[in-house]
Amino acid sequence: RCKAYGTEVKVDPHKDGTSGLKSHYATCKVRISSNEDSTQTILSFKVGGDSSSHNIPSPIRCDPETIRNALIQLIISAELPFKFVSRPEFVHFMSIACPKFTVPSRWTVQRDVYDIFLLEKVKLNEYLQRTSQRVSLTTDTWTSYQKVNYMCLTTHYIDENWNMHKKITFRFVRLHHIRARILVLLLIND
DSSP: OOTTTOOOOOOOTTSOSOHHHHHHHHHOSOOOOTTOOTTOOEEEEEEOSSSOSOEEEEEEOOOHHHHHHHHHHHHHHTTOOGGGGGSHHHHHHHHHHOTTOOOOOHHHHHHHHHHHHHHHHHHHHHHHHHHTOOOEEEEEEEEOTTSOEEEEEEEEEEOTTSOEEEEEEEEEOOTTOHHHHHHHHHHHHO
């Protein structure tokens, strides 16, 4: 019996018995969402390891902390602007992908990225001191949409496995200040 309309759905006991329910659910215009349990897990199905046709159900939870960390990693690795999270297209996508996830504001994303920056900065300093690496520094400057000048200091180094790494440190600079230019020169000469 359909909870929305109260109509009866025919079931074929000789088959799996759910085809009628599935087809009615696909065409049913009214869905009752008030009975949803926010703690209930959603089942996904993994194909069995061998070549069998059996699917193994596995629960998936919409963990907001994991999704938020993945979002921060996406913004960092794809070099997306912080305001990306407030775009209507992204908010719509997240409402479909995980309706129970609240998209953080761009200010929250900015704080999260800065926290990761501080952690990575400490790890990089410890690594460089521990291994006595030689580094190569490059600088670049640009102006944001808000007409704020930035300087980018990039540290390049090669690890013990001969893999090249680059770490970027952003520093706010007012280019019309001569002291900032002298500071950059001193950093490069050290």
